[in-house]
Structure formats: C-alpha cells, structure tokens
Amino acid sequence: MERTIVRCDKGGLYSSIWIPLVSFKAIRANGARIQWCPVHHRFQRTMPVDLSALTEAERTAAERVHDLPIP
Known part of the structure; x- marks a missing residue:
C-alpha cells in the first residue's frame, strides 16, 4: 500500500497510509484526520503535505517514521 507524507497540527512529519474517503484507524474531520502521531506520541x-513544499531532507526523514499499521 502506498504511503503519504502527512503533518500533524504540531508540525510532526511522518508517513501514513492515506486512502481518500476511507479511514480504518482515524476519525475524519473536514479533509483532515485525527490519528496517532508517532512523532509526538x-x-x-x-x-x-504537498511534497513540493518539503525539502529533500524533510521528505527522507518523514518517510522513515511510520504511523500505526492498519489493524
């Protein structure tokens, strides 16, 4: 499954499985989701996140941090 880089409200960047209109491990809220942030615990x-807004270092770091797997 393809992973998407996301940013939490506190600025944490990580990769998550993001399927439009589907959420197995999060609560949807106006285009955003409430889910577990592995950066801020x-x-x-x-x-x-728009990938063009990230530096290569930010993108690489975010790809190394994963959220919770789908149950």
Whole structure:
C-alpha cells in the first residue's frame, strides 16, 4: 500500500497510509484526520503535505517514521 507524507497540527512529519474517503484507524474531520502521531506520541489532527513544499531532507526523514499499521 502506498504511503503519504502527512503533518500533524504540531508540525510532526511522518508517513501514513492515506486512502481518500476511507479511514480504518482515524476519525475524519473536514479533509483532515485525527490519528496517532508517532512523532509526538499522542492523537493529533493530521493532513497530507504537498511534497513540493518539503525539502529533500524533510521528505527522507518523514518517510522513515511510520504511523500505526492498519489493524
């Protein structure tokens, strides 16, 4: 499954499985999702990131951090 880089409200970047209109492990909220942030170790509002807005180092670091697997 393809992973998407997302950012939480506190700025944490990580990769997540993001399927439009489907959420197995999150609560959807107006285009965002409330899901577990592995960077801050708490539930956060999360949205996909425009990859062109990230540096190569940010993208690489985010790809190394994964959220919870689908149960």
